[in-house]
Amino acid sequence: MVKNINESIESVSKSTLNEDFPEHTLNGKTCYNAESCFALNRKHGLHTNEKIDDTLLSYLNTCKREITMEIPLRKDDGTLLPVKAYRVQHNNTRGPFKGGIRYHQNVDLAEVRAMANLMTWKTALVDIPFGGAKGGVAIDPKTLSEHELRRLTKALVSHLGDNIGPHIDIPAPDVNTNQQVMAWIFDEYAKSHQSTSPLAVVTGKPVELGGCSAREEATGRGVAIMLREHCRYRNKDVRNLKVAVQGFGNVGYYAAKIIHEELGATIVGVSNAMGAVYNGSGIDIEDLKLYESKVSDSFKGYSRATEVPRDSILVCDCDVLIPAALAHAITKEVALITPATLVIEAANAPTTAEANEILFEKGVFIVPSILANAGGVIVSYFEWTQNLQQYYWEHERLVAELDKRMVKAFNEVVTVMEEKKIGSRQAAYYIALEKVAAAALLRGF
């Protein structure tokens, strides 16, 4: 049932599927990112406001500010390590810049720029009063001690200076950063900004420091809500669905847990950077997480599921595929093979342009990342407003408000899809662009 992806690709290349999808080139039927969606919207004459023209689109696709830093990190052994770091502020037309900070050895300016751009459209789509930004530090945090990680994070904040702030730019967690890192960011910022509600400079903080109890699970919960709403829309029983999840970190774990425990779907496959497991009858997510954290971070020896090659999870027998790791996981090859009829993009930009086109041709429904993983920034918004007001909501209210906003955004996307007869990604970007463009025009751009 689960093959190595290389074997699967080989067998597909010999099958009729290959004839159905010959050397696939972008034929312009669908769109992949903000730029291509806007071009397609314009081609189809979707924007009725004539002021939404090429000049405005080009302005809205350009990053407002890009900060490149070289941070000197004094290691525990006394050596000095220069570390590259970036903060890209894409757009703040609708409110302060907002976006996560990622620590990963492969981070570069182009990636941070692309992710900052996504944030602008995501915050607009789900209607929260922020713009878009992203940060990245080119380091593998697993190679650092806790002291080194803290020193690096605090040095990052001092390098950023007044380019971040509660009403300027508000960072949050992303890949390899967590509540502890956010607490250090707050602490360093607060040392020099005591009179400006410094708690609101960063979201995703621990509850003890003004964080929201629902923030940790928020992105995964949003992904689960998208599955539930898709089933409602398509009249499907979620309990009959088999789900595969790539990535078992913050987003993948909570998405899998909530889908399994609250929605009752069957999680058949899970992978992380080190390995993967498959069980057609279902995987107990809590049990697997415990095993990953206590026994083997590659799931090696896990007896309640079969160990399979890591990337085979992307093409395993499932109805729903949830990429929740890094960008570009769903390649052309994966798109050709996967039997999934629904892809929920929990990670940012997990589908390549070619794969996007193939999935579209196959009739696969894609919940685009600017919608699918918006749960995190929605609860970050709740955290930020509560920090500014010093009035805190209970967990149940946070979860209910998150649910309400995700459902509203999903319904808006589906309505535009049906009205304009366009794909889900194009519909999501259409809505987001209309909101940012309206704000920009009202402000006199």
Ligand code: NAD
């Ligand atoms: P994380 O660091 O907590 O987890 C990442 C997971 O992906 C880990 O389990 C890691 O082992 C796994 N992984 C890495 N490479 C892999 C590979 N090649 N195959 C399989 N698994 C692999 O990160 P996260 O916060 O869960 O973020 C995941 C994605 O979601 C990223 O694209 C991020 O930008 C996006 N995202 C996160 C949030 C958030 O609130 N954390 C919000 C919006 C979007």
